[in-house]
């Protein structure tokens with residue numbers, strides 16, 4: 454049965470497709486042609502690939518396909534944010550969000566079905582973990598969103614930025630995320646600039662140490678607390694990779710990079726949990742030697758959460774303390790709340806909720 458399954462060409466980077474064609478006795482330039490058809494032109498039928506010989510088209514159609522994801526729900530917020538619930542072949546669902554802004558647009562992409570990390574303020578965590586997404590399922594989100602948005606005459610509906618901030622921990626699906634981001638950066642595919650592709654992580658340090666040598670993208674760190682005692686509670690992976698190890702890895706990551714490039718520190722503002730003046734002062738001291746900008750994220754609630762959002766005044770006061778200490782600070786505008794598309798609200802719909810422990814135990818071995 455397995456050998457009947459067609460190869461999904463969305464799973465291939467340019468280099469891997471070149472190797473695939475070489476194996477089949479074809480010239481490697483075929484790979485470039487096909488990558489362009491798939492990702493630049495958004496075709497899913499070999500018949501549309503007019504500069505490829507009929508014979509090769511027929512051969513490819515026999516053994517392979519270009520298979521993206523099925524749209525289960527397509528929601529649009531009053532602020533223009535769009536959220537898709539996408540059904541995978543195994544019946545699990547993931548979410549992808551498009552956030553339009555003047556002249557640009559950010560696509561928030563998922564990397565796993567569910568998440569193993571159990572951050573206490575995140576709705577994805579409550580779903581448990583099912584599995585890693587394939588390269589085709591990750592880049593398929595970009596492929597699909599581009600195909601849906603591109604025909605829109607409103608030119609600002611274009612994907613200029615991709616953030617790996619959807620469901621899942623991207624560094625725990627390392628190889629597939631790297632391949633998908635390679636396609637995002639590839640001039641023959643999406644051609645996004647390295648400053649506009651951002652990987653967000655809760656801090657899987659060994660994988661972060663590898664990342665720097667393997668691909669150039671922007672980095673966001675989900676810090677959320679100024680000390681280990683508090684971070685242990687909010688982001689449990691901290692017990693394995695505490696703040697000092699994480700920041701050490703961040704400093705290494707930025708070593709030799711231009712001064713204008715900074716790591717984004719994400720800090721969710723939780724009322725009476727991590728939002729006091731004292732917390733802000735402690736955070737300022739912690740970050741004083743790391744090239745960062747701090748992104749304060751108003752907490753987005755979800756059913757049965759124990760947390761509430763800090764008031765706007767509190768967020769402003771917290772920001773002021775950081776700014777006075779010399780840090781660059783932004784407060785994230787909450788988008789798409791009416792359709793549960795805001796940060797941390799992505800829930801998807803997943804089958805198996807029992808695998809978190811197994812996965813968590815394997816974190817170390819999969820990331821070394």
Ligand code: SAH
Pocket residue numbers: 572574575576617618619620621622623653654655673674675719720721750751752753754796797798
């Ligand atoms: N696992 C990765 C990426 C997914 S989360 C990571 O941890 O970075 C993307 C961002 O949304 C993270 O900074 C996460 O901490 C934040 N987030 C999660 N739940 C949230 C919520 N309920 N409100 C606001 N931000 C949230």
